[in-house]
Amino acid sequence: MSLVASDETRFPPITRRLRLGFVGGGRGALIGQVHAMGARLSNRWQAVAGALSSDPEIALASGRDWLLERVYTDYDEMAQREAALADGIEAVVISTPNWTHKNIAEAFLKKGIDVICDKPLTTMVEDALELVRLQRDTGLIVGVTYPYTSHAMVRQARELVLAGELGRVRQIHVEYMQDWATEPDDPNFKGARWRRDPQRMGRASATNDIGTHAFHLAHFVTGLEMVECRAEFHVCGAPKAMEDTAFVQTRYEGGVPGTLWVTQAAPGNYCGLRIRVYGDKAGLEWDQEKPEFLRFNRLNQPETVFVRGHGAGMVTQAERLITLPRGHPEALSDAWANLYTEFAIAIEARRNGKSVPAGLLNYPSVADGARGVKFVDACADSHEAGSVWRDCKLVI
Numbered sequence: 590m591s592l593v594a595s596d597e598t599r600f601p602p603i604t605r606r607l608r609l610g611f612v613g614g615g616r617g618a619l620i621g622q623v624h625a626m627g628a629r630l631s632n633r634w635q636a637v638a639g640a641l642s643s644d645p646e647i648a649l650a651s652g653r654d655w656l657l658e659r660v661y662t663d664y665d666e667m668a669q670r671e672a673a674l675a676d677g678i679e680a681v682v683i684s685t686p687n688w689t690h691k692n693i694a695e696a697f698l699k700k701g702i703d704v705i706c707d708k709p710l711t712t713m714v715e716d717a718l719e720l721v722r723l724q725r726d727t728g729l730i731v732g733v734t735y736p737y738t739s740h741a742m743v744r745q746a747r748e749l750v751l752a753g754e755l756g757r758v759r760q761i762h763v764e765y766m767q768d769w770a771t772e773p774d775d776p777n778f779k780g781a782r783w784r785r786d787p788q789r790m791g792r793a794s795a796t797n798d799i800g801t802h803a804f805h806l807a808h809f810v811t812g813l814e815m816v817e818c819r820a821e822f823h824v825c826g827a828p829k830a831m832e833d834t835a836f837v838q839t840r841y842e843g844g845v846p847g848t849l850w851v852t853q854a855a856p857g858n859y860c861g862l863r864i865r866v867y868g869d870k871a872g873l874e875w876d877q878e879k880p881e882f883l884r885f886n887r888l889n890q891p892e893t894v895f896v897r898g899h900g901a902g903m904v905t906q907a908e909r910l911i912t913l914p915r916g917h918p919e920a921l922s923d924a925w926a927n928l929y930t931e932f933a934i935a936i937e938a939r940r941n942g943k944s945v946p947a948g949l950l951n952y953p954s955v956a957d958g959a960r961g962v963k964f965v966d967a968c969a970d971s972h973e974a975g976s977v978w979r980d981c982k983l984v985i
């Protein structure tokens with residue numbers, strides 16, 4: 590067992606820090622700061638510009654907080670000005686509410702700037718498909734920030750499944766359980782308001798908010814596409830206009846059955862994203878609240894637990910995402926940093942007209958984002974039609 594990574598298992602260095610801009614994420618926002626932290630921790634980005642809020646005063650104040658060189662109060666103006674500068678931003682992060690993603694992404698892509706967009710990619714399937722087309726036409730990078738699949742142990746899980754260690758996959762179960770919506774909304778949590786507003790959120794709430802993470806995780810680990818789903822939406826917490834809970838029966842390629850369960854009203858659960866995959870030879874289980882461990886059980890054999898660190902059964906694709914030796918915990922911050930590392934490598938290569946070695950990177954793409962939007966839409970369709978089966982495979 591080794592305490593350090595070998596050269597083959599390290600990501601290649603980039604030649605300089607890339608210039609990064611942000612839309613959203615200023616004072617009072619939930620996730621923008623986390624993006625900025627991931628970018629800093631990756632050591633491959635420098636935050637230089639931003640339109641950090643829809644409120645001009647907060648945008649200006651937040652730009653000062655973040656020590657940005659150029660602060661804007663309008664993302665359109667930011668896209669135009671940055672594109673015209675010789676040292677303008679090389680990518681933009683979009684961490685605004687869901688229904689704004691499409692127009693903001695479009696504004697930057699049309700100016701030739703690569704995009705890193707939060708999930709869900711959009712609120713409507715047609716908009717997601719338009720971004721897929723725009724990405725294809727421009728050849729720019731569009732990454733979607735599903736950070737959980739940048740945990741080393743999720744990469745380990747994926748490689749075990751793809752290598753056939755589980756045998757034929759026979760069932761897939763994912764869940765994402767929280768409890769913050771059990772009680773009436775905390776007035777300090779501004780995002781709670783738009784998350785339950787059908788005018789802004791679209792046709793689903795918790796399914797959009799955390800269901801998309803579970804959906805992506807299942808696809809990422811198994812490599813299988815979900816083809817059908819059958820959903821029931823419920824309000825299990827304090828009364829609210831949209832679902833805080835969804836029970837989804839799922840079916841993947843090859844007829845593989847499964848379940849996807851999300852709730853924000855299960856007391857005692859914080860961010861309980863978990864996956865269990867069972868094949869005819871073995872099964873695996875991963876829990877994002879204990880992200881350093883991956884349970885792997887061969888049928889009729891003693892239990893194996895892979896522990897995050899160098900060597901001892903870790904595959905290269907997972908080791909690349911590891912910095913600290915075993916015993917010094919790595920967690921979600923490191924997963925965000927890994928995501929920003931992969932975005933930086935992809936974007937620098939594109940800008941230099943170089944290709945990235947096959948299999949080196951595995952960040953969520955615009956197609957992954959669009960698949961998530963289709964999944965949410967299919968769940969809403971299914972629920973509204975009386976929980977009937979609905980096609981949820983996106984034809985791209």
Ligand SMILES: NC(=O)c1ccc[n+]([C@@H]2O[C@H](COP(=O)([O-])OP(=O)(O)OC[C@H]3O[C@@H](n4cnc5c(N)ncnc54)[C@H](O)[C@@H]3O)[C@@H](O)[C@H]2O)c1
Nearest residue numbers: 613614615618619620641642643684685686687707708780
């Ligand atoms: N990847 C993850 O793990 C994760 C976690 C939480 C939230 N999210 C996603 O991130 C997004 C933001 O969520 P949040 O909870 O941080 O929301 P929030 O309401 O807390 O913050 C949104 C921010 O966007 C700003 N904004 C809105 N419109 C803008 C505009 N036109 N120009 C500039 N800024 C604008 C707001 O002023 C605010 O700063 C959502 O899409 C959400 O689904 C992702």
